[in-house]
Amino acid sequence: MKLKQLLLSSLVLVSASAWADPTYRLFVTNEKSNTVSVIDSRTGKIETTLEIGDRPRGIGLSPDQKILYVALSEENAIGMVDVATLEFLGKLKAGEDPETFDVHPNGNLYLSNEDDAKATVLNPATGEIITEIRVGLEPEGVAVSPKGDIALVTSESTNMVHVIDTASHKVVANILVAARPRGLAFNSDGSFAYVSSEIGNELAIIDTTTHTIIKKVVLDIPKSKPMAIKISPDDKTLYLTTGRAAKAAIINAETLELIATVDVGKRVWGAELSRDGATLYTADGVSNTVSVVDTATQKKVMTIDVGKGPWGLALDD
16 A cells, blocks of 8 residues: 555655655665665765665656656666655566656656667556657667656667657657767756767757757867766756766856866766755766765765766755
8 A cells, every 4th residue: 555655646746845855865876786875965874775676777756756766777677665764665667678767747757778779658656658669779868858748868879869749659859969869958947958979979959849959069078978967956057977087067058168077986977966956966887986066166075985886866855
């Protein structure tokens, strides 16, 4: 009964005042340890480590912040954890090799199935796979718009961003971008989306009304392999992880001008931003650490040891 109630509650659109009290837990997937590190974000201390399943990568929270979802790539499944109690709630079938996902405002998960060239739409309340959508080769990044009307999926080997209408579950546009697109993020009203291209070392802005690229830049950062994107609450600043460059880039979200870089760990991959925009967290995949960056001072203020191969982050704040 508890699992059913939690899952059903995550389908309801709720206001901030209706959320459960935050735990301030930062969750980190460690793909080589098959674990999730649970960190108290207020202190930087590890609370516990969860044995979660084979090759955890993508990670996210239900709309009401009550359930943690983890993509278990080697198990073709999504693992679920109660955010408050850390109780393991079970696994759901999620198609072939789910790598990453985003959560729709209605609670459904939109997943990339890397080995299957598909995006899967999963209803976690029922465990039903609603549909599978054919996209390009090696789908990776996924982002659902704030209003939930579209979902974007990057395909690494096709070098495209696919625009999916979430009402019809049809691909309505394919946008050619630089080589090996990875990360995606929307601004707060969904009018623009950002995409990073790892091999092309490029960052681009997409107009989500016209489905066209309106600005793009090649990053002037040695060894940069851009990946995860986070946008500040005021939409003015973009934070980007740069892979082998071992830096977090701070970028003007309108002009794409590079403002600063912050040294973090090796092969910096996933990222998370606190709700108030004051703190950036990065998953440093080769260093086996999480870096904590104060966005006001643009300085790293803490390094936290986690498991092997940290990949993704989610913060309950």
